[in-house]
Amino acid sequence: MKSHFLYSSATCGFKRTGKPDLALIYSPVPCVYAGVFTTNQVRAACVDENRILLKKKQKIRAIVVNSGNANACTGKRGINAVRKTREITARILKIKSSEVLVASTGVIGVHLDMEKMEKGIVAAVPKLNVRNLKNAAKAILTTDRYLKTIKKQTKDFSIVGFTKGAGMIHPNMATMLCYFMTDINASQLMLQSALKSAVENSFNLISVDGDMSTNDMVILLSNCHGKKKITKKNDPLFSNFKKILNEQCLKLAKEIVADGEGANKVITVYVNGAKSQKDANEIARSIASSNLFKCAIFGSDPNWGRAAARIGATSVLVNQNRIEISINKTLVFKNGTPVEFNKNKLNKEIKQSKEVKLTVNLKLGKALGLAFGCDLSFDYVKLNSAYFS
């Protein structure tokens, strides 16, 4: 990256495990800021506060993210906690508090301990370093099993990013916590529209458990150090940026699903022959979030009937006598009737792979859609029942 974003992490003690639970992102220069947020009406205070800064098109220099406590459903005290976090960070970094974004993930309905927060920020600032991205990415994880970062360098711009996922993943409009840092030299409006579209075609297609979070957000910061200033939407450089941003969002979204709570297999659902992309995506996501189909895949059972039932349960008008379903490359349902296939062979195929592809053709139009889910395993139940709020 042509210029420096600096990263750091600290341990405040929000997590019971004693693992790092505070990440800090810092830019020496003010950045253009784009963001998309959860549409959940029950929202964390940080979501609302960051939205206000977005509306004002504020330039941003720092993001503070804590894990282990979502600071959601915490009322006015929750809002004050966000403001206080911004003030502490601004004071220590010698920037304006309106240049600081805050994000939280973890248990809902517990007040943030601001002493712990201050201690964490104080500890994090001196460690700010360009090489600490992985430490920051690690500090925002909750039940995630592994790091999810991306890094892309072209001759014109660079993007780095990291995200967390694991549970309460069924985003709408935005999702989870995800941060992109870039140097592309484009306006806030252009970056905002690029981010929105990339999120729509990536994070908004995934589901781990059908539960929409209170704290989802995807943030993109650009210090605009790119040599060429982009002024037109159809500039080939910007088109390339959008393409790459899309790809990187999709890559991280798929990683979130692969690392979904208790997940062993990614379920990719392709829907084609729909009247609109919206219809196709709705059906794809309905299948990808079916508990029954997810359990079948956990058992490597090619139980396509459970997927068929979900197709009919959406708001999309379908004709069951036209539907075609394939699992991986095996056709299992055609024109409303089952197709004979070797169940034992397909069972073995699913068992041996980390990904299952289900393809649905509605034969009603030309639009395509897709969604990503994961299997539902004993470990999902274990993680979410053993977890004491």
Added chain:
Amino acid sequence: MKSHFLYSSATCGFKRTGKPDLALIYSPVPCVYAGVFTTNQVRAACVDENRILLKKKQKIRAIVVNSGNANACTGKRGINAVRKTREITARILKIKSSEVLVASTGVIGVHLDMEKMEKGIVAAVPKLNVRNLKNAAKAILTTDRYLKTIKKQTKDFSIVGFTKGAGMIHPNMATMLCYFMTDINASQLMLQSALKSAVENSFNLISVDGDMSTNDMVILLSNCHGKKKITKKNDPLFSNFKKILNEQCLKLAKEIVADGEGANKVITVYVNGAKSQKDANEIARSIASSNLFKCAIFGSDPNWGRAAARIGATSVLVNQNRIEISINKTLVFKNGTPVEFNKNKLNKEIKQSKEVKLTVNLKLGKALGLAFGCDLSFDYVKLNSAYFS
């Protein structure tokens, strides 16, 4: 019951367990028939065929129900199987084939073996008996752990009924398989409206796993042997019938949830202070079908934050700063802020009980709603992953 409905069961071999899998209900006299069916667009042939008979207001004398095979997603051959089942039954019972209803439950996408079906019907007919209701109720079960029957006798009328549930339970409009036999002397229109309303306030409030079935149906037959012919909707006798039908539907609906696949605890969600009953029911059901909240209850964890997140994720407009949440009798969230409570005490309380009550007050209006769900346990995953389609 003043007059006889006769019941029987048989073993066709649809179930791999070798348990009874065919139920037969028979009335010596033609009965008024009311029914509500799944709104899933991917439907079993029997649903469509029964609907045609309902539209024609046909009188019914027999219902054949098989378990172990849903005869859904089976195309024209599936429709022919239903018609053939009706013909066989009509021939043996010496009634008209238009007097026979058919229902199926079990695996989707497998053709019915009509030789087995005929063998089963032939075996069932000679055993028709007024005392065989429990055998019939047993034969329609799949992963259910126990029988679900009701019996109610007033001086004016009687109702008996039975149902099955367990998995793929998230009904819309109608649900699962459920049969009521009565002698109330009322018109088809009156009975249809009574049934529809009872179903709306019972079966349509429950969810085991969020998966809407292809085969749901609730059927009510009346031989109209009741002494008094009811002609007016506001006849107190009919009002009493509707009240009792409602109660019995609710009782069976709750039993389905209690016996949901892998279920240990019933989750009852009350929503009040909504602008409409529809809004209240939508929120209640959204909470009752949250995988995360269901897992928390499996672990006896009073994790109300997961319920709060679901309130905001519905299409109902809410104000998070007004919401109040209680678990059993403990207030945990008020005016958008958490209320201090003894978590260990509530954890113990949940652990020791078979039912958890979550009450939400939206403080937006006066409408009430409710929903019933169950916890999500290891056994749900086990049942639905080990099950080989």
